[in-house]
Amino acid sequence: MYKENKIISEIQKHFSDLSSELEYDNVWQFLVAVILSAQCTDIVVNQITDELFSKYPSVKDFLNLEEKELEKLIYSSGFYKNKAKNILKSARIIKNNFDGKVPSSMDDLLKLPGIGRKSANVILSEYFNKNLGIVVDTHVKRVSKRLNLTSEKSPKKIEKDLMSFFIKKHWSIISSGMVLFGRYICKARNPECDRCNLHEFCEYYKMDKNE
Secondary structure (H helix, E strand, C coil): CHHHHHHHHHHHHHCCCCCCCCCCCCHHHHHHHHHHCCCCCHHHHHHHHHHHHHHCCCHHHHHCCCHHHHHHHHHHHCCHHHHHHHHHHHHHHHHHHCCCCCCCCHHHHCCCCCCCHHHHHHHHHHCCCCCCCCCCCHHHHHHHHHCCCCCCCCHHHHHHHHHHHCCHHHHHHHHHHHHHHHHHCCCCCCCCHHHCCCHHHCHHHHHHHHC
């Protein structure tokens, strides 16, 4: 419990607001932003969605949107062709299968193109306040390994290790907080170790000091 509590305390010390940095007005917009965020920064996604959502704010608005038009609007997110297809297919599935509402269960979210377990965990935790798992992105992978919380490589196995280490009430803090911690403090290059109080657990810090 000591290590768990210290990690939680360190995250909360640095980040009082653990909500997503993606900007949205409703759950459909959040889902679209999450799809766009794959291999793209939140800053770029927010720039894209500022224009996109002003023109097409709801699921209904996307149903008549031409794929080519959407591709133009989301071009700078990268992989824009696949993302456009996935977003429009998701809109149709939500209309036809879920009465026009973004589903709030893991199983149903995974039926939507472009939504994997990581994305589903983000949506469930952030919007629906459901802690069914832990988000594992590149930041969480890095921080988890540096803090010796896992030795696994696959996101699924890393998530399993984290879920077994942290009690369930802390899953949402880890899901959002560890992402922010990895993004702004425990960076891939030149991590800001002087801002971190987790040196006793950190493999990176120990290796760096021994060099």
